[in-house]
Amino acid sequence: MTIYNQHSRRDKFRENFVGFDRLLTLSVAALLVMGTLLVYAATKSWFEAQGLDPQYYLKRHVINILIGGLLAYGTTLIDYRLLRAYTPIVWGLAVFGLVVVLIPGLGSEINGAKAWISFPGGFQIQPAELAKIGIIVGISMILAEKRDIDANPTDQDVLKALAIAAIPVALILLQPDLGTVVIISAAIVVMIGTSGAPTRWVVGLLLLAVMGGFTAVKMGVVSEYQIARLQSFVDPSADPQATGYQLRQSRITIGSGGITGKGLFNGPQTNGRFVPEQHTDFIFTVAGEELGFLGSGFILLCFGLLFYRSFTIARRTNDLFGRLVCVGVIAWLAFQTFENIGMTMGMVPMTGVPLPFISYGGSSMFANLIGLGLIQNVHLRTR
């Protein structure tokens, strides 16, 4: 009995792996390997110089990947359609976490945003990352509730979906983490658009986003440091020491890499720590400087492949729920990638979002890999 069970589990494991979309797995694996090297490169000489363990971040990053990998694998085990049952729990946990971070004393503030819950032992959790999964699965569930695949969501469904999203988004806005809000909102609009819901919703939501952004800045809802970030994007010389300085340093670091880069661990800008937050939000600058156009271009290609395969999976499935989950995850990862890399190259204003699969950071890594697991799950069950 025991032997049989073990056998069957191993079979199932193999079956699962064989069933995974290989290119998708490969592209993510490549990103994880690159990320590991870059996190190490960003922190090695810094820690060495301080007489600390140079592999401190490397070890933690690898552990994050392993945990994230297990979570992703776990996500693929149960049919994704059954996952709906867990959605309210995930959503509830996320909202709970988002409330907790706002309570003074419990949430910790980093770079002007109260986004983290600190645990003893130096562990931190970022509920917003978990919320992304909760929102995407939750909205997919509501929009795809019709039994008939050809029946489109009604206005009522869309409203319900928006209500589900509104609570966590509002809480994230309070932190304030504008970057994440933008990413989630964009993902929601994409999901509503692909759900077959009336087009007026898409148009309306886009208009609402534009107007909302405008009034937020006008009414002072957006905090000062966010306006400073926006201004320094428009005019980098406005405040050369603060955010403008970061953006300039970031661009210079990437540009100085040239075609082939300075070589891993050999970037003088990186080793001199001229770019802030280089193992997290600005990790792409390490790739730019040390690996050059070839290395950082390879990272972009991996992302491209990741999105291409995911879209293929989304197209192939006949299940609206599965498709919406896929599209939601893609939109989330793609907008986050664009926002992060675009920021380091001075294309979009500075926001504090990590680069998926690459940046150091547990919550983000777990959420990204769970997202990957969801897509693989849909792929496994589409046959």
Added chain:
Amino acid sequence: MNLRSRLNLIIVQALIFSLMLALGGRLFYLQVSASVKYQDAALSIQSRDVVNPAIRGAIVDSSGIPLAMDRPGLVISVDRSTIDKLPNKGLNVLNRVAKLVGKKPESVFITTRLCGELPSSKNAGCWKGTRFQPIPVTRTATKEQALKVLENSDLFPGVSARSIPVRSYPAMAGENAAHVLGYVGSVSETDLLNSGKNYYREESIGKDGLEFEYDDYLRGRAGIKTVTVDRVESVTRQAKSTPAISGFNLVTNLDARLQAATEEALRTSVLRSKSLGYRADGGAAIVMDVNSGKILALASYPTYDPNIWQVGLTQSQAKNLYSEDSGVPALSRPLQGMYAPASTFKTISVVAAMDAGYDMNSTYKCPSRVQIGDREFGNFELKSQGTMNMQKAIAVSCDTIWYKIAYDEWVRDGGLSPHSGLHDYFFTAARGFGLGKVTGIDLPSEASGRLPDRQWKENFYQEYKNYYCNFKKRAKKSDLTPYLIEIARENCLDGNIIRAGDAVNFSIGQGDTLMTPIQMVQTYAAIANGGTIYKPEVARAVVKSNGEVVKEFTPQVVAENMLPKKAVKFLHKALRSVVTDGTAAAVFSSFPVTVAGKTGTGQDLSKNKDGSAKDDTSWFASFAPIKKPKYAVVMVVSQGGFGSSISAVGVRDIYAALYGVVDGAIDPTKKIFPNGIPTKLPKVDPKNVKLVTP
């Protein structure tokens, strides 16, 4: 999947892939197209040049006595980039520094301000460099002060103490020479922009005088250590380093003892004039070798202590340097002071008259007044001297003879409607001596004086025509007197034309004519040597510390044979008779040196600041000895009174020092140049040199 859903999915795909493409495009631009630019930017962020300024070469006199040299000193400086971040902008720290070095807190505050930070009325003594250089508060700190700074870094954040070479002016013979030597100072932002020079922020460079003129030789080459730094400016790697190379030494033609004597003679002349009730607001004295143009001494009064630049100028010192109340000590009067040459100009008039064919041996009338047109021109002090030959006319300095000659020549040239083929004997002679042009002395900021010839008149007219033609509207109320209105009317009408009055005034060195003392000494040297105009030269050679000669400055002839032999002979005789029988006879009675010279008492029609009329300019221009002249000596005291009683006495004192005149006789052992003006280069060893007192 329905059509709309499918279409939207395609749109989303297209959107996301175009976002990825945009990232790729931007990446290509940064890393491939514009990479060179960013690589340069990165390099400038990461690398720092640590500059170690070279030891500056010494400036020595013709016998090797150091006039300026580097000595080890301790500097206490303030780093603005650190101190500005402290509470209260670091004011407490600055006050502590002021107390430590014994200066007023306000003074230290201003010393550490960039000039642009303060209103220009209050920024005397401000920092001309940048915020990123350490700003020296004092360069002459004691060991105790320096130790206090180093040991109490908590009390003195952003304050540093270092040992650096400090420029010092040892004044071994008691000489000052501030205006010749100039001074050194920190590199300013404009200096850094000078693409011809490779200055470093940390260097001191020559700012005036010889220090400025020969800076490229004196400065040496700073040692550079290029290091790679990180964000908090700690050094991560040392790339390369070049050692500092000391500057070359500059040997000058000056003699420290003669310089000191010249300064003293000038000073006593000014004080004597003051005691006689004149304003005597400044003066200049120059000694030149007539046969080479070598400047042996060059003095300006009032002067200042050149060491103040190094100690760190206090605010009042800085203000004082340029204040009119203290006589603008920063002004180098030998080069920048412009005065009406008055009767000293008559030597030039002699040349003009001889060119025009006047016989120097004929007799001319010297009446008390001469009528020129509708105006009357009086002799000096309205004395009538009877009839005399030209030699006597020079000796007693008759003016009216020159009025007549100048007027006649002006009429011959066509008067108010000058015809073609002008002779312009007077202007031509003055031009021959180089009036209105700089002498080209190897010192900065030389003034050109003024030769008010026809061209100058025309230029002046074009510039001021509108003013004179609208005089009643534009002039100050107090200037609207009938006389000035009449002058303005004339100037408006034909201000561009040399009038009889202009010609007459020019012949006795008045009117619009202005000369600098250096032009005067050059002119009298040319008369002395028989017609060669030399460029005045202070520098003699540039030598390495091991004695190897880098560059030698040989005499530079500007013009040769510019005087007819007859004129030279006459002028020598006439100028000697000024000293034996003429205006300077009393001053030089029984003086053992055969001096020849000319007094000048110039009128200055401009007004003092308080509205009072200016006192006369006192000149004496001379050369000696009469046979085979060696030296030309000129002194001028502005608002000093008579040429004879003030400047002539001063010049006599200078000759007395030069020749070692004691009790009316020459003591050969006391001569400054017992073996003649030095031609051989001295051994340069500024640290181990002894002064030989004559």
